Amino acid sequence: MKERKEGVETFRRPAIGFALLFFALAAGVGARHPDEGQAGRYPSDVGRFRELFLDDDFLVESKSGIEAVPAQAIKLSTEPVLKQDQPWELSGPDAYVDVLYDEEERLYKMWYDCKVEVQHYHGTPSQERAVGYAISEDGIRWKKPALTAVTDKPTNLVFFGFGGKKHGVPYVVKDYSDPDPVRRYKMLFNFWDFRDRGLGYAWSADGIHWEIHRFTVIQGGFDTLNIFFWDNKYGCWVAYTRIRIAGKRSIARATSPDLQHWSLPVAVETPDELDGPDEHLYTPGCFRLTNARDVYVMVTGVHDQVKNILTPQLGVSRDGIHWRRFRKPFIPFGPKGAWDSGGGRPSGREVPSGDKLLFYYRGVEQSHGENPREGIGVAQIGRDRFVGLRAAGHGQVTTRTVRLNYRGRFQPENGVLLLNATARNGSVRVEVLDEKGQVIPGFSAQDCLPLTEDGVDQPVRWSKQPTLQPVVGRPVRLRFLLENATIFAFQIVETSDRGLKDEG
Template identity: 30%
Template sequence: MTTPIDIGGGRQLFIDHRFIDRSRGVRLRMNPPQQHAEPVLVPDRPWESNGIGAYNTVLLEADGRFRMWYDAGVKGGLPSEGARRLGYAESEDGRHWHKPSLGLIPFQGSTDNNLVAPLHERQSLQGATVFRDDAAPEAERYKLWTKFLPTKAEQEAGARAGLWGMHSTDGLHWNYYPNQPNPEGSCDTQNMVFWDERLHCYVGYTRVRATQHLDEAAEAEGRKRYRSVGRVTSADFRTWSDVEIVFEADPADLSMPVPEQADNNTANIDYYTSCAMKYEGAEDVYLMLPSAYYHWGEGQYPATMDVQLLTSRDGISWDRAGDREPFLRLGPDGSSTSGMIFANPWLLPMGDELWLYYAGTPRTHGALPAGSSEADFARRTGIFCASLRRDGFLSADAGSAGGELTTPLLTFTGDSLRLNCDGSAGGWLQVEVLDAQDQPVTGYTLSEADDLRGNGVDKQVTWQGRADLGDLSGRAIRLHFVMRSMKLFAFQFVGQAGIRPT
């Protein structure tokens, strides 16, 4: 007998075919979020005169506060010196944000601002990924990673640019870790880092510079290079593994049809950021929301970016969702999200929804259009919010003709089965339990299954009005879903104490 998958009482998402052993009339479908057109944060301070950049972080604290660390740009003195800083904002509802005067970091002779890093005015950093590390000592409760640029004088004294880490007790008062940059190697854009409880280590995703090649001939000739995403791990946030490339443009990307082909040394598409993270709603779900950078023509034309979705069970091997269509789309021509958009960490649970913040700009990655100014584009940058269903990244969908799917063998703990599903008006779903020999289990057969209708993230499955299936806990079983006009996002076995009202 095939070894069953032990799922315990964890929530199981249909992000891939892991829980589809066989099916008829069912397909996996990506479900893009609703993108809200109005920005939640715009540049309106002198230290934001060059706009709000792409690399930002939003956290939801246990006390209900929304906290944002954002990429504030301003023209510096010497090239790149003081060009970008980390601003701070707070909100009670995630929609309306306040930029407090913190009195921490000098800007043009005054600390009357909301800046928290870098610590010296002529240093520069490229936004940051901030995360709360509850397992760390209080002095390191908050950590950040950033592409950091010391001042020219500091570099002449031996300091090096690269990926730097900082720590803080409160997310406001920051200190540099010693022996920076760490880890060594290339970095660019927003580098992601978090504590992975499943692996019991820190996991980081870095943007590897354009060092990958289309093929050996291209490498020998020094042409057709493209960007990629690397992964590193650390037990202590100080000693890191070597970089392993885990995502890059593949042959389907690199051979995509284009209306014109420039004769240059770059591929037609690569991936600018990763926004890779572990999904806190499930034990073995990892998500990547990379910005796809299109540049097939002369001068990197069209030099636009939107956001795709990738999923993984281990954070190393990634599946492309939605046939490579955008998960976050560019806005209407001329809007603040019409040129490039970038997903930002983290996914925030808000009741039955998840909120995802993203940065937008009307400009492209290419040259400015004739007659336009940098300042005009900078004024129209901002941070936006998108919302999606809890667990709703992909779903196993049956259409109006109906369909069914059967899971592989599973073992579970609990005594009640809950589903996250959407049947709208005419949809329905029934669940049958099969034993290890694929035979219906008495008491849980299709003829005894009650139909489940409606739309909810935590709907209880019953058989002739009975929900209890505790007598099957620990036994090898399969779930047989039969449905019509239904989207099935996730399932979970819970104990009586875990039952929540629908």
């Protein structure tokens, strides 16, 4: 199985025999999604993982005076953070961009499409797609390193495919626990082999020098940024790609035990009556949030085929299969005349930056297609702030009955509730209730010291109970009392985890 370690994903996968592989693939085909119903409907214990409030009843039993508000990212620059500026680049960053944060090297790494001139064996030059590579220490200021990975002269190009076959649109994962260091980095990309179009698979020791599987690992017209990751909820690799349902581009999901043998993709999100008649889901942008319980995020590019623009939209899910998509721009358009005023193709990944999350997109000035100006932009939201439960006055949110636990490592005398909330113009108080809905003595709203700031890890204190020691392991409910405030998530931690001190 895959374990998590302090923000770094570590993969532990059992060996898979032929028989198990056969049944794993067979289970992936069906009218309904094969993984539906695997997870428990509601949580029983809360503690080690961050618990996010989404627009559902997973955590929440009741609420009043509350509105669920989806996030809108804030752009960090009015200009592209990366654009065409090298003599071998015949276009700006073309089509898509992929960025990850390397926890081991403490470095942001980017792979992006660009067009370059290639001399064929018969001497005729042509423009073909290649993959450029860039690095950054802060995710904002980028450097294109001088490399000779695929060229004789120094460039930042790292991938051409092979055999003159068409290819493009890379998405890269760093697998920290693969026992073979040569396969530390893994890539899925669009690829054409003798059977037509599909997904190619490549691997690398450093993300720069790549080896390529000779044939497509799954066939289909997946000409989008295909997302994949190891999902320990299901114990397999999961990919999100694009298929057509009733003539419209839709988001599909496939699974694999080894990245080479895949189930048939099954649609998980399609345009519906809430979308415009000419809108398609152009990019998947799906990922699972680490260190949070059962939270999947979608940042999809919605293509209006008449206006020919792409609008990034946000979606959330508890299982990666059933989605709640908000029909509002997640990354706003630039003002008229700006380099990204025509929208953009968003990438999908959790890219941390302190207590923020970064979201990259390939922006265009006019429309989907050829543009006089284009580049890579970046926007941000607060950590875990995908959906907020907001009270524009007085409101309250009560959770389902849960046990406060810390997965066997919890020291009751050190337990602290951390709340991700914004309350600068109001306040948040928290009550702890028993199974019957009665306030537990010492944990009333009157005893709670109000939170009146904006922060992702605000410790909740009660004047008569400095820690959660009296209620750890008991079935309880948490009641959040809001006044002109918004809550996003909570977590139970030990004071030693965050350097907190008891203030009894």
